[in-house]
Amino acid sequence: MTNKLIHWFDIPVTDIERAGRFYSTILDVRLTHLDAPPDYVMKWFPSDEPHGGGGLIQGGGRVPSGDGTVVYFNGGDDLNVVLDRVEPAGGRVILPKTGNDQNGYVAFFFDTEGNRVGLQSMR
Numbered sequence: 001m002t003n004k005l006i007h008w009f010d011i012p013v014t015d016i017e018r019a020g021r022f023y024s025t026i027l028d029v030r031l032t033h034l035d036a037p038p039d040y041v042m043k044w045f046p047s048d049e050p051h052g053g054g055g056l057i058q059g060g061g062r063v064p065s066g067d068g069t070v071v072y073f074n075g076g077d078d079l080n081v082v083l084d085r086v087e088p089a090g091g092r093v094i095l096p097k098t099g100n101d102q103n104g105y106v107a108f109f110f111d112t113e114g115n116r117v118g119l120q121s122m123r
Helices: 016-029 080-086
Strands: 009-012 032-036 041-046 054-058 069-075 092-100 104-109 116-121
Touching: 009 080, 016 041, 016 054, 016 080, 080 092
Parallel strands: 009 054, 069 116
Antiparallel strands: 032 041, 041 054, 092 104, 104 116
């Protein structure tokens, strides 16, 4: 096991296929599907580290929420590239790109499932 503090995260969803299309579209990534009987399915985000990263999860008693913990995705060189894909993909921007060149920028959106999610970049 590595020494990184964050090992894994789950983003709860009610429709794994819809959520998978949304995140694949806005982040321009391919997610890996996993059926995990008896009561949940997952789609994992790509990661260069073993057991690193996270994924979408449907079932297992998990419920999407706009309150509580927020996952921040890397917004790349300019988070507006990702943010501009959110609404056409079915999400809703709730805080546009905010910040400065010294400390970086953040933005927030609701995904198709109702989760509040963040983006961060240095530009």
